Amino acid sequence: MKSNNQPAVEVLSLTKRYGDVIAVDDISFQVNGGELFGFLGPNGAGKTTTINMLTGLARLDAGIVRINGIESTQNPKAAQHLVGVVPDESNLYPELTGFENLCFCAALYGMRKNERQTRARELLDTFGLTDAADRKFAGYSRGMKRKLTFAAGIIHQPPILFLDEPTTGIDVASARQVRQIIADLHRKGTTVFLTTHYIEEAERLCERIAFIVNGRIVRTDRTADLLQPVKGKNVLLLSVSDSGANLSGEMTSVFPQYQFQSTAPGQVQVESVEPVNIGPLVRFLEERGVQVTEARRYLPSLEDVFVQVTGIEAGLMQREKEKAGGGGNQ
């Protein structure tokens, strides 16, 4: 993967208020050239507001934004030349066809007719929309709309790409395709700034991630470094009859190599650096009249790190995923 040390995006003390509400609160970060940077947080955390400020759609109340060294408040149009934006909602023209929409977006960047038609056909092919090229955008399915909006964002081959929740609300197959395209763009050297509330998506794609909660960045780090504390941990989740929760103390003395934690009523979490041996644990519990209804192993992920760092319960993010629907986490 291509990466250099020139900051493609540099943000210093960025702040945005809407009346009494502080949407973005004094955040600073930088995205290096060729890097795939994730901006992870729940809905309402300030992700879209940040993107809007970085791309010139919202005014800064305080702070500095530099795009490839160009201060965006001083020279917004020069900065906009360098960026492509895929917003969280489709914003193309319903009365134009897919092909016309792409050609129109290319024209906004000054591309000549032959050049924009060639590029539009190429992108329709890349996104599997060639058959729908001559259909009106209004008649597209949600996944198709999302893909065409993505294509419109990269029509001028921008060196820096802002993606706002690119897979939210689309089907599994389209989400996989979009993620593959993001990975390909990154491999070819495009700097990608990706906001998402799909933790698995960020973990899978991003080199570095910033966690944003209530308008503040609570941690920025390389994905590998974020995962370090949970790397190599073995976790077993036992679903037990309620009485099992009282046995944690006794279990710790019998199985000192394991750490026990009651995470929810009727649920015991067992952590260990070694693989957890299920048999003795289940026997121990059953001998004491506790019924084990389910034993599930899982590898701790970025979600555990996110919960630990932000204090936001994992269930909240899960509910947001379900609410958004689609294939973002597939």
Place this chain on the structure above:
Amino acid sequence: MKRWIAFWNILAKDMRAYYLKPPNISWGIIFPLAWTGMFFIRSGSGMESILTLLPGVMTISILFGTTSMLAVTITFEKRSRSFERLLLAPISLELLMLAKTSGAILFGVANAFVPIIIAAFLTDLSGIAWFLIVPAILLMGIVSTFIGLFIAVSVSEIFEAQTFSNFFRFPMIFLCGLFFPIIALPVFLRPLSYVLPLTYGVDILHGAIHNEHIMSFTLDFIILGAFCIGLFALSLRNIKRRWIV
């Protein structure tokens, strides 16, 4: 060059998507025809009265053609977020808004020529001062469009745009000297006439068509030009304040 590619394509897209649709073309023909017929029948005079009606009908055609379409299309694009696509493009806000308004200006100018073409079949137009009419129509198209733009950036819903448009348009029909002279208005209403831009355009049209005008053409053109610049600047300021929040 790249900026002009963007400019031309925004204009061409708007013309194709909004202005050259059959309902608008039929509106452009039927609307002036209906107004001309109505006033002609009402006046009860001969064909020569067509010339006295022409400035009013042309002005109404321009005013309704420009304001109604522009205010609605921009509000619609703003609501559907496709206007964001334009704001993200690397072209200046001034050029972008000129591109967005050029379609409406051309539509308004074309509408103004419909009653002229109709009149050409009914009466003698040889006495008309075309060198005054053409720039006056263009400036009236621009000023009416910028009134539409001002309305579009002042509202957030399409129905508000329509309501707000009528708030401007209908008083102008009666106050700008379209069908009866300003001098015939009650004294307390006359100052209002002079703060409305179309008064100056209508004055040029009356002077150019049947040589009855109350101000000098130079003054009319200067004031009309000043209104164009002022309304455009005001609209740009509102866009920056209200849409890039």
